[in-house]
Amino acid sequence: MEPDQDATVHKYDDMEVLAFGEGIGLRRAAVGGLVQTWIEMTEGNASPLHRHEPEQTIVLVTGKLRARSGNNGQEIYTEMGPGDMFTVPSNVMHQVEALEDSVFVEAFGPGYDADKASKSPEKRRQERAAARAAAADGEPAP
Known part of the structure; x- marks a missing residue:
């Protein structure tokens, strides 16, 4: 059986940089239900504390991150160095914070909505407010 599409090389310089909050830039590629993201995060910035249905892996390429997982009162904090991998099961609260300028790669399995995830929490709030207005x-909603 022939594949429906060819394999693709996504060149770093050709990928759009999506801002995801202060000091966080994403370069994302997707095929089928698999989403892979290259993330550059400057020191002192962090992802929002959040959870999602699809499982996730994060591999630190350069820098130093502090990974947080678990609910309030039950958090686990672990420092990550280059080559370390953070695996996040479905619906587990988690966050990463850059302890120094860092580059990491994350991957999500089937079912992840890359378009929705590319929007910062502030952008999603703005869109909801515009729809309510x-x-x-x-x-009609925008």
Whole structure:
């Protein structure tokens, strides 16, 4: 059986950089249900504390991260160095913080919505507010 598409090399310089909050830049590639992201995070910045359905892996390429997992009162914090891997099961609260400028790669399995995930929490709040305002004015949602 012939594949539906060819394999693709995504060149670093050609991938769009998506801002994901202060000091966090994403370069994302997807095929089928698999999503891979190259992330550059500057020292002192962190991902939001969050959870999601698909499992996730994070591999630190350069720098130093502090990985957090677990709910309030049950958190586990672990420092990561280059080559360390952080695996996150489905629906586990987690976060990473850059202890120095860092580069890491994350991957999600089937079912991950890359378009939704590319938006910062602030961007999602803005979109919800715009939709509520449009509904209040009797306009179709943007």
